[in-house]
Amino acid sequence: MEHMSEQFPREPTVPDLANFTTLFHGGFILSAVDVFNAHSSPVISRIEETFARHDIDGFALCVHPDAAVTTFSREDRHAIAVGDIFDNHGGSVRDVLGDLLETRALPATLGRTDLGGRHAVILVEDGHFTVFNDPFGSRSVHYHLGEERAVSSHAVLLAELLGAKRGEQVGPYMQSEDYSRQKVRYLPGNITSWAKIRRLPPNHLFSSRFNATARYWPVEHWSESSEDVLFGHLDRAFDMLTTYLRGRYDPVLGITGGSDTRTVAAGFLARKCTFTGVTWQNFNFVDRERKVVEKICATHDIDHVYAKLDKNDVALEALEVNAHYAGGEFLAKAPRARAMQDAFSKMAPASLPKAFIIGYGGEIIRAFYAKKGRHHKAALSAGEMSQLYRYTDFSKENANFVRARFQDFRETAHMDKKSLRGFPPHDIFYWEHRMGMWGAATLDTFDPVMPALVGINSRKVFETALRLPEKRRLNKDLQMRYIAMQVPDLAAIPLI
Template identity: 30%
Template structure:
């Protein structure tokens, strides 16, 4: 039971005959000598070109930009063109089968995490599932690193680079694809330099994105969001609310008093179904404990024992999807050297400064050595030496490391209770906001401007 919850909405592509017991009751697809196992609650769709090349999507996918039908875009991808990926969003993994080779990609943010065996031939939705398939134990070195005081002092904990708690299992960075049999990665994005854009152009792309996202959500899901005083989730709420999407909101009681005082007026204004969650509450039931254990495993044992998914389970419906406000930091340039000119120019030193933060000044040799090694390997496997078309590597690092590791695993923990998405998840959206000149894109005023456009009252609460 706990495995089925931990790997909910998951998948595993494995050499025939090597499937672990956890997936034997899942749906199975034949991929040229490989078996693709898909959790019964996951959606699957596929297209094939005239010459037999195939694109298979596992999970939620929709056309976020433009007017081309989804099948047409998928056929182009199966034919080797990666440009259509700029117009797609959702939470998905994409398997492309061409001339006997299997290539695996995922959604823009990597919100559907994708892990693979460094030895090749195995890729899946959860690090623990890939490790179980390989029959390997947790890494002693990584556990020792996580026990270091510098790591434990981090406000936001996630492993550096593409590390997992298993030495033989790696995380695929977004904007890279995995050539499955040889476990080789290659970068396919950025595909062109960032173009200058105005705030009006950026808002037009934002509106197009949420118009299409709302069309995707309406017949399938009942969105649930965390209602806070922050701008990220409120800008998402304002956008979807304006598109006629009915929302349910939850708020947990760990916020400052000033922020708490804004919640009730927002609920009254939005007229949404809302409740407060007490983070000190525990339920002495088998289901509650199973959910917490499953969420811990879903995150590859790197996020403690999550509580929120279990607390929200009693109201979770079959159509519910939890929407995170993840993605705003990518647009704002949270790690960009444009707004942090003190950052080192050297990619490795810059990545270390951004990951380690102030702790690096007094870090032990063990912490520094391990972190630098992990980031050096990440830069290699994420192909930072390939053509980046002038993109700020700080922007890419925030996206491809922080979002793909910390945010994606947070999403995985919620999936034990309900489907989960990153609400801001579009390459075209990100790159358009990158083109806004000066410091305009680095402040949260952009999010407030979005709110003012859709809901002026909410923006000022």
């Protein structure tokens, strides 16, 4: 390929295994017992030493010691939820898991669920498993295309277990000038650094029986909804999230001049859910934003710290390496993990573990990829996906590589007209690719500092937003109207 950039290391990342449990907070790996017992590596040895192992119907499930595990069984069928999980409908998670075990129409039943948090759910029956994740896709799930059926939260865990080979074209692509010029760097399609390991898109399940993915949402054809319905679902999502957090975590929220983080802050303030605010002083921070941030915090008596990336702090080098490793090694680096550690060191001690509530979700609501007239399209071609992914022109070789990956993704993620049922394809592509791939990996990089959850993570919220006319979502006015309903004086402070 073209001239190589020094942006990325040529050799695989070497993590600090002495601090292994900080690497994969909330993580898991599942494989057949004989597959797990047959493989060994330093990473797998550390999993055996530190993770909790559950043997379920011929499978070995190893789970991070801090991860919540919710189980439900009926006869020889088992459902296991790993991670933070709650029902945005207000019901019982165990009841939802029971319904999923009972149904003979799993995709349709699953498509109507709305389980918030950051989690993966595994269903085991007849020597096979099915796995899916939360609506946003914030809990990364990876699966293997080979004969050895296995899934994991982090790609590197699966790669270590199976001795997976790295993709021959992926490394050179990440070393290229084209990739280094991308404003947001992540891989095209659902590939990883390893040849046969793939990321599971949101709204999809992976079945070991068929060694394939299946789309389970949307269930119904598109029809127009209303702003009132959307705001009702947002209210319920914030009700459920703040209720879940109380007594479990001490929340940390980003405070910026933008609308996405402010929407989340409004949801918390309206429900009197206290939190610590954090603002990055790097990463496009401007002086006029400081005045807005400080006014928000002063008006609402928010404890607040600034996070600053110190590139010369050698003590944080290992943290950044670990964060890069946990994120799957395809993000340029993990500087925000360093900055978050700086912020964490300035925060007052708390009796509960801190959790970063990242301001994701709002961009799905406000049609981030939308262009005038594009909502009339029924599906996107691989070339159109490539155009949305790329910020600049690529060399012919890289352009062909990217296009081929999106052709694969179009099939794997079932991005055809029939499957999308009239919903705007560019919005679904943004949700399932930009957020489900890059966004989820970004959360993985925060875990070595503190666990992270998405501020807006509700399928009903996203679905209802996509049912609104596009012109109602193309700017930030929709979010500001919701903020004004929640906390009027917060909406009066200008956006940056």
